[in-house]
Amino acid sequence: MFLELLAVIFAGVAGAGIMMVIIRATGGRLPKWLTPVAAGATMIAVSISSEYSWFSRTKASLPEGLEVVETVETSAMWRPWTYAAPITERFVALDTASIQTNAAQPHLRLGQVYFYGRWSPLNRLNVATDCAGNRRAALIDAVSFASDGSVDGAEWVTAAQDDPLIEAMCEIS
Numbered sequence: 001m002f003l004e005l006l007a008v009i010f011a012g013v014a015g016a017g018i019m020m021v022i023i024r025a026t027g028g029r030l031p032k033w034l035t036p037v038a039a040g041a042t043m044i045a046v047s048i049s050s051e052y053s054w055f056s057r058t059k060a061s062l063p064e065g066l067e068v069v070e071t072v073e074t075s076a077m078w079r080p081w082t083y084a085a086p087i088t089e090r091f092v093a094l095d096t097a098s099i100q101t102n103a104a105q106p107h108l109r110l111g112q113v114y115f116y117g118r119w120s121p122l123n124r125l126n127v128a129t130d131c132a133g134n135r136r137a138a139l140i141d142a143v144s145f146a147s148d149g150s151v152d153g154a155e156w157v158t159a160a161q162d163d164p165l166i167e168a169m170c171e172i173s
Contacts, residue, residue: 008043011045011046013041019039023035054087056091067093067094070092070165073087080167085094090115092165105132107131110128113125113165125138133156133158134163
């Protein structure tokens with residue numbers, strides 16, 4: 001976040017400098033108040049560009065084995081341009097290398113899911129997926145595993161037929 005703030009400040013200085021050169025090159029025919037306007041417009045443009053490029057930059061830096069399974073796009077009143085093109089502020093990534101199965105319960109999968117947010121810390125959650133029942137459960141402290149491979153104490157949530165997390169976990173064998 002600090003580096004983005006520095007980038008915005010330097011962009012504002014550069015925008016003001018370019019406008020000062022343009023004013024001088026035109027022989028002072030343009031009004032001098034265009035200098036702070038150019039600085040502000042440049043700062044806004046760099047901020048918007050940074051917001052829109054966050055998801056692609058973060059996705060490109062994901063380690064091998066992390067697969068983006070769902071994105072959350074938002075629009076906001078204080079950012080009216082997002083109604084034309086929503087910004088991806090959050091996404092869910094599945095660690096495909098962490099997926100485990102049990103021979104006694106072949107329809108159950110265990111895996112790690114990561115929740116990325118634009119201005120929030122990274123969160124990790126262990127998830128159990130029942131591919132046959134189209135449901136999933138967060139694996140928290142109260143959950144235990146029985147000797148037959150079943151999950152005890154889990155709060156199962158029935159998901160929609162096209163749930164991207166269940167689809168991603170169940171396609172891996």
